[in-house]
Amino acid sequence: MFPSEKDLRVREERVRAAFEDVKNGRLSRREFLRWASVMGAGTLAAALVSSCGGTPEPTATPKIVEVTKVVEKPVTQVVEKPVTQIVQVTPTIPPTPVGGVTRGGKLVSNYNYTTERFTDPALITTTFHANVIRQVCDWLVKIGPDMKLKPALATEWTPSADGLKWTIKLRKGVKFNHGKPFTADDVVFTFKRLLSTETASAFKSVANYLKPDAVQKVDDFTVVFNCERAVADFPYHLHDYHAAILPADWTGDFYKSPWGTGPFVIEDYRPGERITYKRRDDYWDMGVDGKPLPYLDQLEFRSYPDQTSWLDALGKGELHLNAFDVSTMPFIIKLDATVRAVIWQTGNFWNGVLRCDSKPFNDPKVRKAFKLAMDRQTYITNALMNYGIVAWDQPISPLYELAPTLAGFKRDVEQAKKLLAEAGYPNGMDLKLQFFNDTGHTNICQWMQNSAAAAGFRITLAPLPTYYQTWLKPWDPFVMGADNWAMRATPSEFFNIAYRSNGDWNEYHWSNEQFDKLLAQSDAELDPTKRKAQYQQMCQIVSDDGGVVVPAYRQDMVAANRMVQGFAPSPIVADYYAAVWLKK
Incomplete structure (x- = not known):
């Protein structure tokens, strides 16, 4: 029997023990409830909180900025709290208005997608690719704008008593859009491909505890994942953006065989221009009106050649969603009658890359000197226009449950010079900084160049259009880089893919034995209070010693036509359109 009675009993004991930590102040109610949802025990956790007369801390909604007022106040008043404080703003989907939803219509979006041709979902490299797939395919789990797991x-999902097995019950009565019924065979097929050495998917770094044959079919609607070690975040890993569930008869090219169980099917694809979807009539999920989702008849991801073009389309009502930045705010203000600005805190960031496998940043003193020279508040003020909160050179933002609170450090140019001298560079050094030349990368590179100069780092900027074709390959000495990271579903996912020694996307080529040991312990730790302490230690190590410079977690912005309803931005850039609708 899967799960066993022992598994269920041990899970209940763990949940009750964690609730004692809530009562003793070691965990917040929100941390407890989210952890319990990962354990598959959300109902029990909610009952325990309710029994004490409590309710979860409310989840903040995105800041809806009435753009006619933006120019009347300093920019710092637009955010939830002053930028020098920790801000936790996670968007939630607005409630359905009185009168219910309106079905039909076509929504056009120029937001978080790509029209680039790709073949295999297992090999995609951005969340933008995943958002194309999300409209056609489902994952085993969803992560909402509040970062909570949903079926x-x-x-x-239920862990075994030792945490080495996870039993997954599958939804019945679901069909792929080419007619095949969904069963456990499709789950086994999908994950065997993801974990295969031949496929070479980056999913292997996230799920480095699974072998290709780790997924066992119990019956048509039950599978068991057999892990080599206990994995506390396992259900979140099922949402890794490579892990779209494909049918066992999939032929190997997504655009030739766009087969999934999702709410839309691809109607037209023009590489570099647009992707048009149409609704399925037999999708398994239901809307608030009791009928199958999606509400829209059509969805289109459409590219525009420049800012003037998309602003014109937005003003005419031909475009419904488009990302923008502070420099575009004056233009959004002029469209106030038809457009609203949605601004929310994320864990996304631009970062500096200090390669630790060659000079000079293979010396910890040089890395520390560079970090001490950085003027973080200037970056937040000038580059982000105060739409961000300070970070201390580590990727785990306050939006994560169990996130650490680091003390940070003051800019200290004199100490930076001293460390450089001790490392053998009393007269400073010359560096080349290569980067993909768009606005966000350029801003952080210019900031690093200016901040570091006072300590003796003489940086030459070297824009490189092919940066992301060479970012993981060997570089010459005295070369550094810059990157742009989207928030991952869990700290563990971030750490394993980009900070663990030999992680697939460890662009810093950084290796720290103590960090790796703590990460392995944390990944196996099912006690949330202990994990919280381990996260604190790991983040401090990355902040002090790592090859990454993260000055701030940014706030993102989207311009939305006022007709658009049910849309909430995702902190991890996982956008679903099934429950979005257009108000007439």
Whole structure:
């Protein structure tokens, strides 16, 4: 029997023990409830909180900025709190208005997608690719704008008593859009491909505890994942953006065989221009009106050649969603009658890359000197226009449950010079900084150049259009880089793919034995209070010693036509359109 009675009993004991930490102040109610949802015990956790007369801390909604007022106040008043404080703003989907939803219509979006041709979902490299797939395919679980796990093709998940097995119950009555019924065979097929050495998917770094044959079919609607070690975040890993569930008869090219169980099918694809979807009539998920989702008849991701073009389309009502930045705010203000600005805190960031496998940043003193020279508040003020909160050179933002609170450090140019001298560079050094030349990368590179100069780092900027074709390959000495990271579903996912020694996307080529040991312990730790302490230690190590410079977690912005309803931005850039609708 899967799960066993022992598994269920041990899970209940763990949940009750964690609730004692809530009562003793070691965990917040929100941390407890989210952790319990990962354990598949959300109902029990909610009952425990309710029994004490409590309710979860409310989840903040995105800041809806009435753009006619933006120019009347300093920019710092637009955010939830002053930028020098920790801000936790996670968007939630607005409630359905009185009168219900309106079905039909076509929504056009120029937001968080790509029209680039790709073949295999297992090999995609951005969340923008994943958002194209999300409209056609489902994952086993969903992660909402509040960062909580929700059932999708998996309806239940239960860890074994030792944490080495996870039993997943699958949804019945679901069909792929080419007619095949969804069963456990499709789950086994999908994950065997993801974990295969031949496929070479980056999913292997996230799920480095699974072998290709780790997924066992119990019956048509039950599978068991057999882990080599206990994995506390396992259900979140099922949402890794490579892990779209494909049918066992998939032929190997997404655009030739766009087969999934999702709410839309691809109607037209023009590489570099647009992707048009149409609704399925037999999708398994239901809307608030009791009928199958999606509400829209059509969805289109459409590219525009320049800012003037998309602003014109937005003003005419031909475009409904488009990302923008502070420099575009004056133009959004002029469209106030038809457009609203949505601004929310994320864990996304631009970062500096200090390669630790060659000079000079293979010396910890040089890395520390560079970090001490950085003027973080200037970056937040000038580059982000105060739409961000300070970070201390580590990727785990306050939006994560169990996130650490680091003391940070003051800019200290004299100490930076001293460390450089001790490292053998009393007269400073010359560096080349290569980067992909768009606005965000350029801003952080210019900031690093200016901040570091006072300590003796003489940086030459070297824009490189092919940066992301060479970012993981060997570089010459005295070369550094810059990157742009989207928030991951969990700290563990971030750490394993980009900070663990030999992680697939460890662009810093950084290796720290103590960090790796703590990461392995944390990944296996099912006690949330202990994990919280381990995260604190790991983040401090990355902040002090790592090859990454993260000055701030930014706030993102989207311009939305006022007709658009049910849309909430995702902190991890996982955008679903099934429940979005257009108000007439």
